[in-house]
Amino acid sequence: MDTPIVKLPPVITHQQTEKLRKKFKALFDKKQFSPSVEFDFQEVEQMDSAGAIFIQNLRSDLEKNNVEVLWTNLSPAIERTLKLFKRPLPPVFKSEKKNFFEKIGETGYNLSKYFAESILLFSNIGYWSFLGFFRPGLRRKGDVVNQGVLIGVNALPIVALIAFLIGFILALQSAAQLRQFGANIYVADLIAIAMVSEMGPLITAILVAGRSGSAITAEIATMKVSEEIDALTVMGVDPVPYLIVPKLYAIIITLPLLTVFANIIGITGGAVIGVTYLDINFVAFFKEVFTVLRYKEIFTGLIKSLSFSIIILLTATYFGFRVKGGAEGVGRVTTASVVASIFFVIVADSILGLIFYFGESAF
Amino acid sequence: MNEPIIEVQHLISGYDEHVVLNDISFDVVPGEIMVVLGTSGCGKTTLLKHLIGLLQPFSGSITLLGHDLLRLNEAESIKLMRHIGVLFQNGALLNSITVAENVAIPLEQHTNLTTELIRDLVYLKLELVGLKSAAPLLPSELSGGMRKRAALARAIALDPKILFADEPAAGLDPVTAASLDQLLLKLRDLLGMTLVVVTHEVGSIKRIADRVLFLHEGKALFFGKLSDALKSDLEPVRNFFNP
Numbered sequence: 278m279d280t281p282i283v284k285l286p287p288v289i290t291h292q293q294t295e296k297l298r299k300k301f302k303a304l305f306d307k308k309q310f311s312p313s314v315e316f317d318f319q320e321v322e323q324m325d326s327a328g329a330i331f332i333q334n335l336r337s338d339l340e341k342n343n344v345e346v347l348w349t350n351l352s353p354a355i356e357r358t359l360k361l362f363k364r365p366l367p368p369v370f371k372s373e374k375k376n377f378f379e380k381i382g383e384t385g386y387n388l389s390k391y392f393a394e395s396i397l398l399f400s401n402i403g404y405w406s407f408l409g410f411f412r413p414g415l416r417r418k419g420d421v422v423n424q425g426v427l428i429g430v431n432a433l434p435i436v437a438l439i440a441f442l443i444g445f446i447l448a449l450q451s452a453a454q455l456r457q458f459g460a461n462i463y464v465a466d467l468i469a470i471a472m473v474s475e476m477g478p479l480i481t482a483i484l485v486a487g488r489s490g491s492a493i494t495a496e497i498a499t500m501k502v503s504e505e506i507d508a509l510t511v512m513g514v515d516p517v518p519y520l521i522v523p524k525l526y527a528i529i530i531t532l533p534l535l536t537v538f539a540n541i542i543g544i545t546g547g548a549v550i551g552v553t554y555l556d557i558n559f560v561a562f563f564k565e566v567f568t569v570l571r572y573k574e575i576f577t578g579l580i581k582s583l584s585f586s587i588i589i590l591l592t593a594t595y596f597g598f599r600v601k602g603g604a605e606g607v608g609r610v611t612t613a614s615v616v617a618s619i620f621f622v623i624v625a626d627s628i629l630g631l632i633f634y635f636g637e638s639a640f
Numbered sequence: 641m642n643e644p645i646i647e648v649q650h651l652i653s654g655y656d657e658h659v660v661l662n663d664i665s666f667d668v669v670p671g672e673i674m675v676v677l678g679t680s681g682c683g684k685t686t687l688l689k690h691l692i693g694l695l696q697p698f699s700g701s702i703t704l705l706g707h708d709l710l711r712l713n714e715a716e717s718i719k720l721m722r723h724i725g726v727l728f729q730n731g732a733l734l735n736s737i738t739v740a741e742n743v744a745i746p747l748e749q750h751t752n753l754t755t756e757l758i759r760d761l762v763y764l765k766l767e768l769v770g771l772k773s774a775a776p777l778l779p780s781e782l783s784g785g786m787r788k789r790a791a792l793a794r795a796i797a798l799d800p801k802i803l804f805a806d807e808p809a810a811g812l813d814p815v816t817a818a819s820l821d822q823l824l825l826k827l828r829d830l831l832g833m834t835l836v837v838v839t840h841e842v843g844s845i846k847r848i849a850d851r852v853l854f855l856h857e858g859k860a861l862f863f864g865k866l867s868d869a870l871k872s873d874l875e876p877v878r879n880f881f882n883p
Contacts, residue, residue, distance in 0.1 A: 291751040325799040330760050361830055365763040602780045605735045
């Protein structure tokens with residue numbers, strides 16, 4: 278039986294290889310039992326790495342099926358290309374598959390490590406926030422006011438808008454129900470209690486966590502990545518009282534104030550519905566609001582927003598200090614920080630809500 | 641053979657009102673290593689960005705592989721970019737995927753090769769730059785020199801005819817920088833590529849350059865053989881080589 282001769286085209290590069298593969302596939306399906314094949318390189322002028330590897334793969338595939346392969350009329354340049362681009366042996370990597378118990382152990386170890394790190398950082402912040410109160414020289418000059426403006430004042434418009442819409446929608450939704458009983462005036466009670474003890478603190482905290490918590494994490498993480506934190510330490514400046522304590526004071530002062538602001542705006546939003554849709558007198562609405570609000574609700578709301586402010590700051594700083602790698606690490610910890618602080622705010626809200634609800638007899 | 645592969649004529653460019661490059665003309669012949677050099681801020685990187693089509697000049701013409709770069713439409717310029725490899729200053733590897741996947745990007749985007757062939761090619765290119773064992777690592781796990789090598793593997797993935805390198809030695813220690821230069825020379829000899837290298841490292845220039853283009857205050861002060869540049873009487877050139 279004659280040796281079939283395959284003429285190769287003049288150009289075998291990245292773009293032509295796939296076409297060639299399809300052509301050969303059809304060819305070899307027919308000539309499966311031919312004992313040898315000759316490849317004629319007469320016309321080949323141009324061949325790159327893809328072409329060379331393709332030709333060599335073809336040869337080894339054929340030889341596996343006991344077909345003898347002949348290469349003829351190779352020009353020196355093509356021969357050199359074929360020699361240069363040898364098919365690489367796939368590298369051997371150590372497989373690092375962990376078994377179930379290793380995974381559990383690693384997770385446990387990491388969690389305990391994170392826990393220890395966070396406790397260390399939080400106790401540090403606690404210590405310095407107490408000490409820093411009496412030694413203002415440790416803080417960056419004017420930073421409490423500066424951060425207060427960033428965290429609090431600049432957040433006023435967005436907090437106002439969101440609180441107004443929340444109060445407005447809450448009133449609208451409940452009005453439809455209360456109207457059935459002719460209990461229109463109780464919309465005022467509902468809005469007052471809901472805003473002051475629950476919605477106001479929660480919505481404000483979530484907004485501040487998204488706005489300022491992320492900014493704090495990004496700032497600290499960037500400083501850590503670019504070795505600014507190290508530079509401060511080497512200059513004998515402790516980064517915790519210098520950078521974090523002013524932020525802590527600022528957020529502790531501004532978040533409760535923002536919450537009070539949100540409460541007022543939210544109740545006003547409810548009042549708009551009360552006056553326009555339920556025909557309640559504006560004065561009567563606020564009279565009802567002030568009758569129903571006791572110290573307990575106001576106190577609950579303020580305690581909540583105070584704890585949220587501390588939670589937001591601690592989460593933000595913890596994630597900021599945990600950054601690894603470069604710019605992409607900053608993005609990663611910032612995302613994680615916002616998710617975690619919103620999570621912790623809602624968890625704390627539930628716990629505090631339960632405490633204040635069942636501990637009512639204590640007040 | 642010695643038909644120039646890159647030809648730049650009377651290139652004038654800049655940002656807004658500020659002229660950075662003022663009437664630059666030069667050519668690059670196939671198989672040579674052309675080094676663009678000069679002090680910081682003289683427009684080296686701007687010139688490179690023009691050559692790879694990232695910036696548009698005010699006037700002048702750039703001819704790459706026989707195509708007028710400034711008259712190409714988008715599809716044609718993408719086609720032309722297949723024959724060009726660029727090694728960016730910091731590697732510019734995509735950080736979220738492994739080294740092997742980085743090298744595979746041009747192969748997956750510009751060819752219709754099978755997955756197995758692409759895998760073989762990726763390992764081949766990584767082997768050429770001596771980085772085969774780093775294939776499954778993320779770029780953030782590599783050292784500076786390894787990152788440059790990985791970026792080089794990606795730049796040569798499609799067997800480009802021209803390779804542009806922006807400051808290949810920047811941020812590397814002398815030993816690593818020298819080995820990267822050796823690698824560039826090896827790739828030029830093996831693959832027959834033409835290299836345009838932007839750098840200001842004198843040691844690196846002396847190792848790799850065939851011809852040099854010396855930029856000074858936006859003008860092409862000197863263009864010619866490296867040996868002539870070393871003997872040049874022009875004061876900025878002399879100061880550059882013998883500070």
